[in-house]
Amino acid sequence: xxxxxxxxxxxxxxxxADYDNDNGAEEFKIFNHPDKExxxxxxxxxxxxxxxxxxxxxxIKVYTLKSNLSMLLEDVIFKLTKQITIVLGNEGENNDExxxxxxxxxxxxxKRLRKIREYIxxxxxxxxxxxxxxYSEDEIIYSYPGLFAILINRIAHELFLLxxxxxxxxxTEYAHNETGIDIHPGATIGKYFFIDHGTGIVIGETTxxxxxxxxxxxxxxxxxxxxxGQSLKSRKRHPTIEDNVTIYSGASILGGDTVIGKDVVIGGxxxxxxxxxxxxxxxxxxQELRYNYDAFPPVERVDFEEDTSWFYMI
Numbered sequence: 001x002x003x004x005x006x007x008x009x010x011x012x013x014x015x016x017a018d019y020d021n022d023n024g025a026e027e028f029k030i031f032n033h034p035d036k037e038x039x040x041x042x043x044x045x046x047x048x049x050x051x052x053x054x055x056x057x058x059x060i061k062v063y064t065l066k067s068n069l070s071m072l073l074e075d076v077i078f079k080l081t082k083q084i085t086i087v088l089g090n091e092g093e094n095n096d097e098x099x100x101x102x103x104x105x106x107x108x109x110x111k112r113l114r115k116i117r118e119y120i121x122x123x124x125x126x127x128x129x130x131x132x133x134x135y136s137e138d139e140i141i142y143s144y145p146g147l148f149a150i151l152i153n154r155i156a157h158e159l160f161l162l163x164x165x166x167x168x169x170x171x172t173e174y175a176h177n178e179t180g181i182d183i184h185p186g187a188t189i190g191k192y193f194f195i196d197h198g199t200g201i202v203i204g205e206t207t208x209x210x211x212x213x214x215x216x217x218x219x220x221x222x223x224x225x226x227x228x229g230q231s232l233k234s235r236k237r238h239p240t241i242e243d244n245v246t247i248y249s250g251a252s253i254l255g256g257d258t259v260i261g262k263d264v265v266i267g268g269x270x271x272x273x274x275x276x277x278x279x280x281x282x283x284x285x286x287q288e289l290r291y292n293y294d295a296f297p298p299v300e301r302v303d304f305e306e307d308t309s310w311f312y313m314i
Contacts, residue, residue: 034083045076050117081106087165112158126192145179146195156185204238216249224255
């Protein structure tokens with residue numbers, strides 16, 4: 001036996017012994033865990049259902065919208081039921097009962113697709129109305145990462161409300177990976193929600209967002225502290241954002257008791273841990289700027305108090 005084989009065998013034996021000590025081997029029942037690729041496939045089918053005129057179903061060779069929708073819905077029900085059955089399953093429970101429960105959840109979920117579509121279409125409208133760089137709704141639906149993240153969240157949120165374990169978080173983490181936008185499936189979000197740019201946005205589990213809210217990249221709607229760990233579970237830890245609020249880039253709004261009132265504007269990089277009354281405009285006081293002229297090669301000095309022409313060139 002070579003040195004490599006001997007080393008590998010020794011490590012394998014050590015790891016197996018380690019698994020036995022903490023019952024880790026039980027975690028390797030691969031058929032007892034949801035399939036990430038299947039979850040992504042379900043999301044793809046749901047996107048086609050919600051935007052039938054934009055995402056053609058290449059796998060189903062039918063030419064009427066009704067037939068296409070029927071086959072897509074049946075496919076979603078079958079695959080979603082299977083994945084829910086997996087996450088609901090526990091040893092000692094009746095498999096038929098678990099399957100029946102999973103099927104009932106899947107059927108209840110697809111009944112909510114009309115609501116999801118109603119909300120996401122308002123999000124498309126909000127993006128078009130709120131972004132002068134948007135030339136069409138087609139552009140928004142096909143290419144805006146914010147809309148993609150919101151769509152996945154609206155799907156995952158309904159499954160979260162139906163008490164489906166694991167799968168909603170897998171969905172939103174897929175969107176997080178694709179877009180850089182992290183929205184927990186527990187977050188409650190109203191109509192006409194617009195995320196502009198989006199990278200680095202974090203929205204926590206117990207966040208409540210009203211209608212006509214617009215947020216920019218780098219915004220955090222988070223918890224004031226998580227030191228309590230699991231003891232904080234199910235408590236309101238994240239802020240409430242009421243209607244017609246705009247939050248500019250880099251702002252952090254923290255705490256379950258923090259309420260941002262209606263028609264508020266939060267300026268960039270603001271750090272907020274207390275409630276803000278209706279109609280307020282919150283901004284960070286101008287910071288002092290310092291200019292270093294010791295660079296090499298030397299730069300031409302400008303008297304900023306006397307010569308302001310540089311400002312208008314930005």
